[in-house]
Amino acid sequence: MTWGGLLEVAASGAAVVGFAGTASAAAVDLGLDNKGAKRVQRRHLTMYGYTGRTDGALGPNSWKATQRFLATWPGQPAPYKGAIDGGMGPATIVSLQAYLKNFRGYTGALDGRAGTGTRAAFWRFA
Numbered sequence: 001m002t003w004g005g006l007l008e009v010a011a012s013g014a015a016v017v018g019f020a021g022t023a024s025a026a027a028v029d030l031g032l033d034n035k036g037a038k039r040v041q042r043r044h045l046t047m048y049g050y051t052g053r054t055d056g057a058l059g060p061n062s063w064k065a066t067q068r069f070l071a072t073w074p075g076q077p078a079p080y081k082g083a084i085d086g087g088m089g090p091a092t093i094v095s096l097q098a099y100l101k102n103f104r105g106y107t108g109a110l111d112g113r114a115g116t117g118t119r120a121a122f123w124r125f126a
Contacts, residue, residue, distance in 0.1 A: 060086030
């Protein structure tokens with residue numbers, strides 16, 4: 001399923017082509033390479049309850065930790081208010097874009113679409 005260009009991989013286990021090549025089931029990497037995804041996972045290990053392996057595949061556990069980060073980080077300009085479900089819907093992306101706009105040089109709209117500007121700023125975050 002896609003939301004404004006963001007690929008959410010079905011839980012079927014089939015590999016599909018995402019922003020950065022082939023993605024494993026339920027992985028949405030927003031253009032990060034394996035090293036960048038591992039940095040995000042390590043960042044979320046202690047403070048935001050990431051419980052998965054540091055494997056460089058941003059799956060539901062990684063995104064649950066990111067949603068917790070976006071909901072509770074002091075100074076978050078648009079806190080995430082949705083369910084902590086690991087889904088990468090528009091509400092998660094809007095909150096991520098707000099963070100990236102204030103702290104990582106994102107200059108686009110808060111539109112819930114993970115376009116090239118969102119992915120570039122997420123790379124800087126990683």
